[in-house]
Amino acid sequence: MTSTCRILTLLAAGALALGLAACTTTIADPPATGPTGGANAALVTSGACTGDDGVTIIVDASALDDAEPQAQCFLTDESVPAADALTVAQVDVEGTEQYGDQVVCRVNGLPSASEPVGSTEDPAYVESCETMPAAFAYWSLWLKPAGGEWDYAQEGLSTLQVEPGDSIELLFTLDGAPAAPAA
Numbered sequence: 001m002t003s004t005c006r007i008l009t010l011l012a013a014g015a016l017a018l019g020l021a022a023c024t025t026t027i028a029d030p031p032a033t034g035p036t037g038g039a040n041a042a043l044v045t046s047g048a049c050t051g052d053d054g055v056t057i058i059v060d061a062s063a064l065d066d067a068e069p070q071a072q073c074f075l076t077d078e079s080v081p082a083a084d085a086l087t088v089a090q091v092d093v094e095g096t097e098q099y100g101d102q103v104v105c106r107v108n109g110l111p112s113a114s115e116p117v118g119s120t121e122d123p124a125y126v127e128s129c130e131t132m133p134a135a136f137a138y139w140s141l142w143l144k145p146a147g148g149e150w151d152y153a154q155e156g157l158s159t160l161q162v163e164p165g166d167s168i169e170l171l172f173t174l175d176g177a178p179a180a181p182a183a
Helices: 002-022 082-088
Strands: 044-046 054-060 070-075 093-096 100-107 137-144 167-174
Touching: 054 082, 082 167, 100 137, 100 167
Parallel strands: 054 167
Antiparallel strands: 044 070, 054 070, 093 100, 137 167
């Protein structure tokens, strides 16, 4: 009788181990490590896409850091969520505590979480990312369909689908400028 209990216990333990093993997940592709390395690096090139080779991703923080807007091409021939394209392109986006990624608060660490944004309207304003950013210092998400014109995105990053030939831009506006992406 002891051996029967022992066999049943071993069988139960084996079944449990197999069941738990089936619940594990593996990551097929490691995240990109930059333009020159990682599994996803070949999916992103510097500069805007040509034609419908992929989705152009533009980050314009020039109102904050006087740098030129940065463009990358996420090479794809399929519709993809905008959030996925940004992740592969290593654009780090932080939403707000209240609205998640439906409201963009910080992109690639900008604006600073500890320094004032530099507004003339409120020189001491520091973005906390708790709720809606100030109307004088905020990120906006823009979409330009293939062959179309720039327009505010009608949905957030996690639900916005982009197609080959489309462009998306994350644009920081400070004290009303820039008001829209460059043509």
